[in-house]
Amino acid sequence: MSRRDAQRRIALFGGVYSNYLALAEAIGDARRRGAQELYCLGDLGAFGPHPDRIFPLLRENEVRTLAGNYDDSLARGLEDCQCGYTDPRDNHFARISYRYTFENTSKENKEWLGKLPREIRFEMAGKRVLLCHGSPRRMNEFLWESTTPNHFLEKLLHDHDSDAIFATHTGIRWSRKLPGDKLFANVGVLGRPENDGTQRVWYSFVEARDSALEVTSVAVNYDHPSLMREMRAEGLPDEFVETIETGWWTTCLEILPVKERLRGRW
Amino acid sequence: MNPGEQPSRKSQPLVELECLDELWFQVSGTLCNLSCTHCFISCNPKNDSFGFLDLETVRGYLTESRALGVKEYYFTGGEPFLNRDMLPMLEETLQLGPASVLTNGTSLRENTIADLRRIALRSSYSLEIRVSIDGYDAAMNDPLRGKGTFAAAMRGVDQLVAAGFLPIITMVQTWPDERTLEVFTHFSGELRRRGYSRPRIKILPTLKIGMEESRTHGYLPEERITAEMMEEFDPNDLLCSHSRIVTDRGVAVCPILIEAPGAHLGKSLADSLQPFPVVHSACYTCYLHGTICANTGATLGTDR
Numbered sequence: 272m273s274r275r276d277a278q279r280r281i282a283l284f285g286g287v288y289s290n291y292l293a294l295a296e297a298i299g300d301a302r303r304r305g306a307q308e309l310y311c312l313g314d315l316g317a318f319g320p321h322p323d324r325i326f327p328l329l330r331e332n333e334v335r336t337l338a339g340n341y342d343d344s345l346a347r348g349l350e351d352c353q354c355g356y357t358d359p360r361d362n363h364f365a366r367i368s369y370r371y372t373f374e375n376t377s378k379e380n381k382e383w384l385g386k387l388p389r390e391i392r393f394e395m396a397g398k399r400v401l402l403c404h405g406s407p408r409r410m411n412e413f414l415w416e417s418t419t420p421n422h423f424l425e426k427l428l429h430d431h432d433s434d435a436i437f438a439t440h441t442g443i444r445w446s447r448k449l450p451g452d453k454l455f456a457n458v459g460v461l462g463r464p465e466n467d468g469t470q471r472v473w474y475s476f477v478e479a480r481d482s483a484l485e486v487t488s489v490a491v492n493y494d495h496p497s498l499m500r501e502m503r504a505e506g507l508p509d510e511f512v513e514t515i516e517t518g519w520w521t522t523c524l525e526i527l528p529v530k531e532r533l534r535g536r537w
Numbered sequence: 538m539n540p541g542e543q544p545s546r547k548s549q550p551l552v553e554l555e556c557l558d559e560l561w562f563q564v565s566g567t568l569c570n571l572s573c574t575h576c577f578i579s580c581n582p583k584n585d586s587f588g589f590l591d592l593e594t595v596r597g598y599l600t601e602s603r604a605l606g607v608k609e610y611y612f613t614g615g616e617p618f619l620n621r622d623m624l625p626m627l628e629e630t631l632q633l634g635p636a637s638v639l640t641n642g643t644s645l646r647e648n649t650i651a652d653l654r655r656i657a658l659r660s661s662y663s664l665e666i667r668v669s670i671d672g673y674d675a676a677m678n679d680p681l682r683g684k685g686t687f688a689a690a691m692r693g694v695d696q697l698v699a700a701g702f703l704p705i706i707t708m709v710q711t712w713p714d715e716r717t718l719e720v721f722t723h724f725s726g727e728l729r730r731r732g733y734s735r736p737r738i739k740i741l742p743t744l745k746i747g748m749e750e751s752r753t754h755g756y757l758p759e760e761r762i763t764a765e766m767m768e769e770f771d772p773n774d775l776l777c778s779h780s781r782i783v784t785d786r787g788v789a790v791c792p793i794l795i796e797a798p799g800a801h802l803g804k805s806l807a808d809s810l811q812p813f814p815v816v817h818s819a820c821y822t823c824y825l826h827g828t829i830c831a832n833t834g835a836t837l838g839t840d841r
Contacts, residue, residue, distance in 0.1 A: 359718060359721070408556075409773075415663075416661070417635060417661065417662050417663040418608070418609060418634075418635040418662065418663055419608070419634075420607070420608065420633055420634030420635070420662070422602075422603040422604070422606060422607070422633070422634075423606045423607065423608045423634065425606070426604075426605075426606030427606070430606075524735075525737075528635065528663040528665070528832075529663045529664070529665050529702070529703050530661075530662075530663045531663075532703055532735075533701070533703065537735060
């Protein structure tokens with residue numbers, strides 16, 4: 272392991288959902304902690320206001336970004352976000368969010384989204400690291416802590432020639448160490464709180480240490496009252512604003528398994 | 538094609554098993570305490586054409602499932618809680634991964650629910666309880682599921698909710714599409730009124746086989762998947778591309794087709810990994826509606 276590799280520190284950002292205020296805060300925080308590389312695991316738009324404000328932040332700060340299902344839908348002009356909701360209420364809000372984001376993302380930025388890779392691979396601390404959005408096999412696959420068995424993750428790591436997989440997509444962070452010094456981690460999201468009754472959002476900080484990867488979840492506090500004001504000014508649903516304010520999810524609840532659902536308010 | 542005629546082998550649409558994500562167990566075979574008039578596998582209190590699975594058998598398949606990377610485990614019947622090993626089966630499964638059990642909820646005893654709660658709390662994986670109720674009141678449900686079954690199943694739901702579960706209520710759609718939102722809203726309101734503050738409701742299409750074939754009618758001859766229909770179609774939307782079911786006769790392709798000819802693929806999971814020809818009439822419903830048997834997809838129920 273080279274000296275540079277031994278000291279390597281990276282930051283992994285999950286879904287941004289147009290929350291450019293949280294993204295700016297997270298980038299600053301990661302830099303202060305000494306992150307040399309920044310990555311974003313996709314879903315730049317959705318939910319929040321002014322989706323085009325995300326792109327300059329990513330480009331100016333050289334955040335290497337891969338495609339999430341939302342990005343893929345926007346780039347290809349699909350009818351929905353590919354989250355697979357069937358609940359009429361979830362679908363109602365998903366449609367509002369998608370339509371707003373589609374209409375407010377410039378043609379150039381949609382083209383940029385269309386060029387994003389589906390995965391990013393590199394070696395760190397001698398480990399083969401794979402970054403993806405949902406899972407390495409399906410961009411929109413939900414991997415929840417309470418419904419993802421260890422043996423499933425071990426097979427996923429084996430099938431995709433990796434020692435560590437980092438994903439996002441569900442909106443709730445978790446990580447698990449596996450035999451053979453392997454690892455799976457959901458890095459969390461910057462776009463909205465993780466249904467825990469606080470306004471914090473999260474990203475993951477990864478350091479190479481003694482031939483191992485050490486993953487730390489980092490809470491980000493940002494100017495959420497400004498975000499709420501802007502969401503209201505843009506006519507986004509009160510239910511979305513409520514989530515930013517209270518930290519409890521009010522939509523997209525259908526996809527939660529029972530253990531994760533019970534931790535929330537709704 | 539004439540009724541009952543099978544497509545030629547050459548034109549049979551084959552679906553590869555991409556990954557064994559869901560493993561089902563037909564734990565009580567075709568034995569059920571109810572005799573629903575729309576049951577797609579003709580389960581009733583006397584139908585023992587498929588028998589119970591024992592704990593040792595389930596344990597063997599659980600062991601085999603690990604190397605195959607199975608993601609979720611489902612337990613069905615018949616009525617799964619007729620099997621006296623249901624609780625230890627769930628307990629052992631939940632050491633490995635998430636489990637879902639599909640019950641009619643009419644015979645859940647207080648001590649069973651207490652045990653379920655204990656088992657669920659002890660595991661880091663989710664235990665989902667799905668309760669079949671086919672209407673928002675007795676007038677709608679009981680003609681299908683039997684006299685008194687609405688009241689009995691709702692008592693089961695009440696007990697599950699009181700024990701801290703969020704049961705998924707599954708309803709087979711026996712009404713026209715335009716009534717779906719009204720049925721959902723009505724049932725959701727009824728569940729809330731009884732104290733289930735965040736009801737989860739999953740609506741399923743009818744499968745026109747088994748008892749349902751005589752209650753209404755079977756599939757039309759043209760209601761079949763053809764090889765041409767599979768072009769441009771994502772096979773991942775079909776259950777058979779990512780699941781199998783263990784019965785007392787071995788491993789079959791999916792929970793819907795256990796009585797269909799050709800649906801049984803071998804004794805072990807390894808035997809069952811072969812491609813499956815989706816030539817059965819009920820495959821057409823899966824083609825139209827997607828993976829209808831899984832917990833997610835076609836679920837309603839987050840109206841706060």
